[in-house]
Amino acid sequence: MQRYILSKKNPITLISGILIAIGFISRWTVGNMDIFAWALIVASILGAAPIVIQAYQALRVKVVSIDLLVTIAVLGAFAIQNFEESAIVTFLFLFGAYLEQRTLNQTRSAIKELTEMAPESALKLMENGEFEEVEIDDVDVGDVLLVKTGAKVPVDGTVLSGEGYINEASITGESVPVEKTEGSKVYAGTILDNGTIRIVADRVGEDTTFGKIIELVEEAQESKSEAERFIDRFAKYYTPAVLVIGLVVWLISKDIELAITILVLGCPGALVIGVPVSNVAGIGNGARHGVLLKGSEVINDFSRLDTMVFDKTGTLTIGNPTVAEKKYYGDNIDEALVYLASVEAESDHPLAKAVLEEIGQIKLLPVEDTEVVKGGGIVATVDGHRIAVGNVHLMEKENVRISEIAKADIEAFEKNGNSLVLTSVDGELKILIGVRDQIRPGVKEDLQKLRRLGVKNLVMLSGDNQGTVDLVSRELGLTEAYGNMLPEDKSEYIKRLKEKGQIVAFVGDGVNDSPSLALADIGIAMGSGTDVAIETSDVVLMNSDFSRLPHALGLVKATARNMKQNIIIAVGVVLILLASVLFSEWMNMSIGMLVHEGSILAVILNGMRLLRYRLR
Secondary structure, eight states: OOOHHHHTHHHHHHHHHHHHHHHHHHHHHTOOOOHHHHHHHHHHHHHHHHHHHHHHHHHTTTOOHHHHHHHHHHHHHHHTTTHHHHHHHHHHHHHHHHHHHHTTTTTTTTHHHHHHSOOOOOEEEEETEEEEEEGGGOOTTTOOEEOOOOOOOEEEEEEEEEEEEEEOOOHHHHOOOOEEOOTTOOOTTEOOOOOEEEEEEOOGGGHHHHHHHHHHHHHHHHOOOOOOOHHHHHHHHHHHHHHHHHHHHHHHHHHHHHHHHHHHHOOOHHHHHHHHHHHHHHHHHHTTEEEEEOOOHHHHHHTOOEEEEIIIIIIIIISSSOOOOOOOEOHHHHHHHHHHHOOOOOOOHHHHHHHHHHHSSSSOOOOOEEETTTEEEEEETTTTTEEEEEEEHHHHHTTBBOOOOHHHHHHHHHHTTTTTEEEEEEEEEEEEEEEEEOOTTTTHHHHHHHHHHOOOOEEEEEEEESHHHHHHHHHTOOOOEEOSSSHHHHHHHHHHHHHHOOOOOEEEOOOGHHHHHSSSEEEETTSSHHHHHHHHHHHEEEGTTTTTHHHHHHHHHHHHHHHHHHHHHHHHHHHHHHHHHOOOOOHHHHHHHHHHHHHHHHHHHHHHHGGGOOOO
């Protein structure tokens, strides 16, 4: 029965609220005091049931909880037939508990999502020389596997033969597919965008990089214990103190009504509702401004952070490679662009899409005698002209003369972190294009705002090469930046920061970020990221709007201040009421109730101020 009642706390809260509303409406409209009294009596009994059970369970383990004080206060209110107070107190207490608990299970589905993304089967080379589909559990280290276009790589391994481009976003977070040839390493859970490869299994099952990601998320979630609420810590002293005061007053004065009055006035109505109303207002403001905050514990930790760690791709950068720079040489550039677009339309290279998007809609010409130069690019004939599209090595192979000006441009493009696409027509260099992932507009200004809000360390961790990472770091003025990092490297770095006593937030968007998101004190996910990253995180920036991050930090700091203010108001009013009952003659139940309800209104109004908060 106890378990059943506790499982129905939310419906009980709703029914109690409805009964209280019915009671007051009947009193104010038709003056029916019978309906008023019975509605409040039933609401009190319903609301008190789970509270009494919680108080009893706490006492069984020798804990004097705030539930016990509420229980005694309700019984006291019943004893003096103050059903209005008993009903309101139980409702406020249950409603506050509901608001505090509603987001505790937000990350429960993360592990399930990860597991569903893991490869389930593989094409294994059998003794008869044929490839057969087998369960992933039937793959052992040393087995030879076939991976076709569009398929997931089933294990961590090494390419034996074939070539293609693999999307490694699930592991490195980088959006540009990586070329794989003989001898290249591949990872389980990545996707072969094009081509066909044979691999030998180096690590299988839980030993794969993807398997370790799942394990890291599980460990991080287990290590992320819920901190005690300030109210619970305070209640360890507050609850026994009020009980002792009430008992002492009864023993000395022999006035049971006075003792009950002390317990009723000491009931933490404003204290219980003060923190939740600040949370709800802060969370509501965040939702209106594109920031999803998952609960009060998030607000508490987020407001105190001193270190913020960022993934690069999709977080500080847009995550979609585009043409960043371009140079033209010689005449007839419009014709050269047509030739380039015609050739790139035939290519499945990941940079081709960026080039075609830059050129836009254009009439394409037939492409003949196409030759794919491994590690270089494409050579073809278009409209009778020999067109070469690729890197510098291809230009050298085609004996294309590169002027000193073009050499300087190439060097500058490379320093800026670009991948190069050169185009020659009949042996003459015509077009130089630099493709890179662009930094999000306004990110530098947003990072400066974070510094002004008290973030001391701004760190970037990325699976990209160190040169590109250093370039982005210098441009954004970050404290530290590290490249070539796998998910386990990132999470290990987060652990080291936490061991130093730093309060760490991690901002990311991919499956590979989920261990770090779960392990950090505060995980912040970009809204367009994977479901796993969003579920694992504590804060979500909807629509991946990075500019919302400074607003989020300023908001949680304001919310944390507001909660402290409400606690001071609530506790201060209770202390004044108790002191007035004990040491003055003018304080009575009616005045005390008026002040008590006024304190509840005060903390609600103070909390509602957060709805208008905007970062200055």
